[in-house]
Amino acid sequence: MTTRKSDIDFDNTEYAFEYKNNFELKRAQFIFNLINFNWLVKAGTSIANKMMQSGLSFPVVVGMRPTIYAVFCGGDELEDTVEISNNFGKYGVNTVLDYGVEGKESEQDFKKTENEILKAIEFAKKNKNISIVCSKFTGLLKMEILEKLNENKELTISEESEYKTAIERIDRIAAAAAKNEISLFVDAEESWIQKPLDDLTFSLMEKYNKKQPIIYNTIQLYNKSRLSFFKNAVEMAKEKGFIYGAKIVRGAYMEKEAKRAKQKGYENPIQKSKKDTDADYNEAIKFGIAHINDVAVCIATHNEESCLIATQLLQEKGIKKNHPHIHFSQLMGMSDNLTFNLAKNGFVASKYMPYGPVKDVIPYLIRRAQENTSVSGQMGRELALISKEIKRRKLL
Numbered sequence: 001m002t003t004r005k006s007d008i009d010f011d012n013t014e015y016a017f018e019y020k021n022n023f024e025l026k027r028a029q030f031i032f033n034l035i036n037f038n039w040l041v042k043a044g045t046s047i048a049n050k051m052m053q054s055g056l057s058f059p060v061v062v063g064m065r066p067t068i069y070a071v072f073c074g075g076d077e078l079e080d081t082v083e084i085s086n087n088f089g090k091y092g093v094n095t096v097l098d099y100g101v102e103g104k105e106s107e108q109d110f111k112k113t114e115n116e117i118l119k120a121i122e123f124a125k126k127n128k129n130i131s132i133v134c135s136k137f138t139g140l141l142k143m144e145i146l147e148k149l150n151e152n153k154e155l156t157i158s159e160e161s162e163y164k165t166a167i168e169r170i171d172r173i174a175a176a177a178a179k180n181e182i183s184l185f186v187d188a189e190e191s192w193i194q195k196p197l198d199d200l201t202f203s204l205m206e207k208y209n210k211k212q213p214i215i216y217n218t219i220q221l222y223n224k225s226r227l228s229f230f231k232n233a234v235e236m237a238k239e240k241g242f243i244y245g246a247k248i249v250r251g252a253y254m255e256k257e258a259k260r261a262k263q264k265g266y267e268n269p270i271q272k273s274k275k276d277t278d279a280d281y282n283e284a285i286k287f288g289i290a291h292i293n294d295v296a297v298c299i300a301t302h303n304e305e306s307c308l309i310a311t312q313l314l315q316e317k318g319i320k321k322n323h324p325h326i327h328f329s330q331l332m333g334m335s336d337n338l339t340f341n342l343a344k345n346g347f348v349a350s351k352y353m354p355y356g357p358v359k360d361v362i363p364y365l366i367r368r369a370q371e372n373t374s375v376s377g378q379m380g381r382e383l384a385l386i387s388k389e390i391k392r393r394k395l396l
């Protein structure tokens with residue numbers, strides 16, 4: 001059976017925002033209205049950055065907590081996320097827990113992040129609405145070490161020892177995830193640290209993905225080389241007898257990648273155009289679905305067309321909508337029209353929910369604000385849908 005485009009109505013705002021009360025809906029409208037102003041985001045993020053750097057975090061935290069933080073984050077502590085994830089669960093939407101603290105460099109911080117992730121895994125085990133925990137490996141080991149490994153440079157003796165500690169730390173997390181049958185998503189970051197992340201996730205998958213997908217690497221399809229990497233990795237995993245786990249994204253560090261490539265004089269690894277990124281992204285979906293027994297794919301996107309391509313393909317191939325190897329994910333506060341309409345139609349859908357103290361998740365919030373102003377059309381659509389629902393509820 002072929003799904004017609006109209007089988008899923010991503011414009012259905014009643015289902016999309018059913019989980020939000022009137023106050024939350026109007027708050028979201030207010031925030032998206034503000035973020036829509038490019039100049040305001042630029043000025044706001046620059047002021048917030050300066051205040052944070054000079055130790056004036058209090059006013060930034062006070063300003064962000066009831067506004068942008070409330071829209072995009074689950075809360076300071078794990079326990080604070082329960083109410084929201086239970087609410088998502090009522091509408092068939094799962095939660096991906098994301099300890100949003102970034103940019104730490106000390107052994108003490110790495111240990112803290114490890115404990116937080118282990119806590120999140122235990123917490124997820126007890127909560128039926130949470131089955132995935134995600135992690136940034138730069139929160140667990142030094143960026144500098146990853147950069148050196150990426151370039152095949154030799155580590156110093158002390159770096160060797162730090163790396164060994166980090167590997168043990170990461171393995172403890174992966175083992176806990178496997179024991180509790182909670183999936184662990186490893187986020188992708190800059191291309192200049194990706195190779196060691198690929199190697200690490202591959203060896204973890206070899207150990208823990210024999211029966212079911214526990215470990216997921218992230219594939220950024222805005223990078224010219226990643227589609228073929230993905231295809232090869234799936235083939236290699238098949239040969240070795242485990243399921244490759246892949247969260248597929250377009251990629252969030254485009255400007256940073258271009259800037260570094262220019263500075264260092266190498267070819268920009270990013271696709272030449274958005275069209276090329278889209279083509280590789282949709283090809284990755286097709287490849288994943290065609291090899292569904294060998295790979296588990298999380299389609300992590302706010303792009304409606306990519307979601308439609310995936311839902312159509314699943315139905316054309318007679319693959320059940322809730323197949324354990326395929327799921328859709330969007331960030332909390334964004335594209336509810338995709339997540340909640342996908343779930344309503346029987347597909348597996350989740351929300352990425354960052355949590356952590358406000359002052360520690362500010363880099364994440366700034367990225368959300370910047371991403372939404374720089375991607376043309378995206379914010380307009382978000383705002384239009386919220387406004388449509390406000391009108392439907394006669395809240396004007």
Ligand SMILES: Cc1cc2nc3c(=O)[nH]c(=O)nc-3n(C[C@H](O)[C@H](O)[C@H](O)COP(=O)(O)OP(=O)(O)OC[C@H]3O[C@@H](n4cnc5c(N)ncnc54)[C@H](O)[C@@H]3O)c2cc1C
Nearest residue numbers: 187188222249250251252273274277300301302303329330
């Ligand atoms: C659940 C979830 C998890 C995520 N995890 C990660 C992660 O681990 N690592 C990460 O890097 N990102 C991650 N992201 C962010 C993601 O990479 C994208 O930045 C974001 O989702 C926007 O892309 P899109 O597919 O939603 O939609 P679209 O709006 O269709 O695409 C926008 C994206 O297209 C690409 N693009 C835009 N213009 C051009 C151009 N001129 N040339 C080439 N490419 C272009 C960029 O990647 C841009 O972000 C995640 C997103 C989601 C929803």
